Amino acid sequence: MIGEYGHILLIEDDVDLASMLIDYLTNFGFDVSHALSAEEGILYYKTNKYNILIVDIQLPKSDGFQFVEYISKLNKNQFFLFLTARLSKTDRLKGLHLGGNDYITKPFDVEELSLKLQNYSIKQSTVLPSQLNIGDIKLNRHLLSIEFSDRSKQVVSPREFELWAFLANKPNVVLKREEILLALWGDSDYFLGRSLDVFICKIRKMLKRSRFVEIKTVYKVGFILEVNIDNCH
Template structure:
């Protein structure tokens, strides 16, 4: 089982031990120790799941998740905390958390809980994604426009389209796109991104309400009506 995990835990020793175990279990796991660091990482790449400690040095995990959901409403998360009381659990579940895990926890059990959450999430992601009058057929990596024009995408093209779609109507920095889709930021990948952007703009001629705008010296805005 694979998946991108962001663990937000200010206990560095616990965080590192858990991170290493999850990596050995096949999860691409990144560790953050503050809310600000987590926000920065989430702005640069997409994560399949956040593991969020409730007590963090610069804010609560509840506040962090509430803020992230404003920009990333599809983000999945679980809370990891020493608070073993009904009120905290209800607060976490009200935010839409997939689970609420109390410390101390069994690390193998945590790994399987993550496995099950991501597996369910990947099933959900097989559903079509609508971007204005465009349908992104995820399990076939295909675009379908309102005029029934269909376009098959390569895997990388699909990832670019999906990133733009999930971050519609936001200023997207070039370096953040490169890190999220390619995993690194360099000059030659930047030229590749330009090629992808040019192709996207050509395909958008089939759309009546979706546009890709350039933000000078910054990046792009993928404008789409709320659906």
Template sequence: MKEENKHHVLLVEDDIDFGNILKQYLEITGYNVTWFKDGEEALNNIKSNIYNICVLDVMMPKMDGFTLAENITKLFPELPFVFLTARKLKEDKLKGLKLGADDYIVKPFEADELVLRLHNILKRTNTKVVKKDIESKMLIGFYTFDTQRLELTFNDSIQKLTEKETELILFLFKHKNQLLKREAILNAVWKNDDFFSGRSMDVFISRLRKYFKEDPNITIESSRGIGLEFKIS
């Protein structure tokens, strides 16, 4: 594969031996990898380079992975990232989800597992949310939903959206006033229905409820043990 066609991975890992193994394995499997040993160095570099995905260790000196991810998201909201950690704490996983992580991998793990997960994330994020046969602007209650500019507008207030938020709104709006099973939403938008994706969806649904709160005729109602309904009255 030509160098310019390779996906560029930002790898941030302070363990020299482990980082070296990951870098070599990712390069062997077709990725272009730039590796940094601490979060500060990575953050200083990311502004001057183009990356397709970030692989971030959580426990690092100078700047931990969570703080680094927060800063990266401010600069590049659409850039996907994955956390690596030796900690199995549920609180850490939930924190990673709330930051918008695309995956959370607990050490030790096989290098080919990381490669497969990166492949799936890049395949998903590289798929354009907006197709040519979908109108770029549509009305949802009192809101204007712009699928090309990734914006939700209410009066003069504009809410910028991520691609994942846009895809989720499109799916819910397409099936408005229907009770949807969680598994159906997860498989359509996240492409799987595992625990991690389910918690991620919960975070996204909470965001959408805030985005649509100005229109009392729009609600996202949960049916315990069944799913969700995007109601427009």
């Protein structure tokens, strides 16, 4: 029977840490499977369904990044976060750009992690429309695709789609950077801010295909997704 908050696959080669995490997460309402390596994790993944993956970056043989790249090819909608002792800016940005929903640095508070995972699980189970229209653009949540009026489509990462949907749900409203970061990713630190800037840049490039929608920077405040509603017919 799956736990109240779903099924987690933990990829961690530190047996003691894994054992502690399994105990805590089980008590918090999760069902947890544990793999010692990326290779073992792939075998687990191919035979079971998991709501959340917790992936240590430093693994024997294939590392956590390689594991996630492989899993993303099997399921681009998979929800996952990285667990690591590495503090490198390059590593953190790489994890975020791979679509990681969070980046947990060791040492960490297990209770805080458990509560964060519960919030992720609740967020996943929230019923959301499969398609969202904004101006001459269609967002498809299941396909993670953005379709434009010229019938061209762009598939984006789950993290990028979250930003697209957030902006599309608040057209013509000035959104503060901190508001966006906290609403989507629960923090507003430097690394997430950099990722937000990268995603905004990508969205701007894609919006060149739209006749009615553009994103503008509000100096020292944030962004606004402008939609010329009067011309959308």
